[in-house]
Amino acid sequence: MSVRLENVGIAVSDLDATVSFFTDLGLTLLGTDEVSGEWADTAVGLDGNHARIALLGTPDGHGRIELFEYIHPAAIPTGPTLPHEIGMHRIALQVDDLDAALEVAAGHGCLPLRGVADYQGVYRLTYLRGPDGNLVMLAEDLQRQTPADPEE
Missing domain, CATH: 3.10.180.10 (2,3-Dihydroxybiphenyl 1,2-Dioxygenase, domain 1)
Known part of the structure; x- marks a missing residue:
């Protein structure tokens, strides 16, 4: 079985500001979309899932980041991850x-x-x-x- 990393997803509160941050650092905006519907509910595991998304790529063409800003359900703010915490x-x-x-x-x-x-x-x-x-x-x-x- 072949495996390759597709992208890293990051939930954000302000999609435009975060896209600006990463594109100013040199990533390229590959595309944007708004996703919702039964397929999105199933894939993500949230009923009524509706989000704005942006896909960014690195200049070398190997790395990609998917940013998503939830419209529904409302995003839940969390405290900043500490460097020694387990998880993403x-x-x-x-x-x-x-x-x-x-x-x-x-x-x-x-x-x-x-x-x-x-x-x-x-x-x-x-x-x-x-x-x-x-x-x-x-x-x-x-x-x-x-x-x-x-x-x-």
Whole structure:
């Protein structure tokens, strides 16, 4: 049996604000829709399920995030997940310039939880909370090979 990760789903309170956050970080909006009906009730396990959704993709074409904002039933706010709690934890994005990504995130009011860490000279990384408080890890690969300068 073949298995591949399709996407990671994140429930949000403001779809437009969260799409803006992720697209400003470099993801691409692949599409939006509104879903409801018996098939949606069955698939999700909620009667009267009705949501606005957006599908985002990473520039490399391998990763996708599905954001959904519930119209019905009403979304239930929860406290922010703590880094050591069991359950869905965070989404991790590799960026080519962590400082630039942090400037973009700050423009959305999203700041590192504690600062930027260096993992053994391999990654610079940080956790921050996205627009709805979901944990987002941003990581810069310090050992990635950069293309050679054609003038060298």
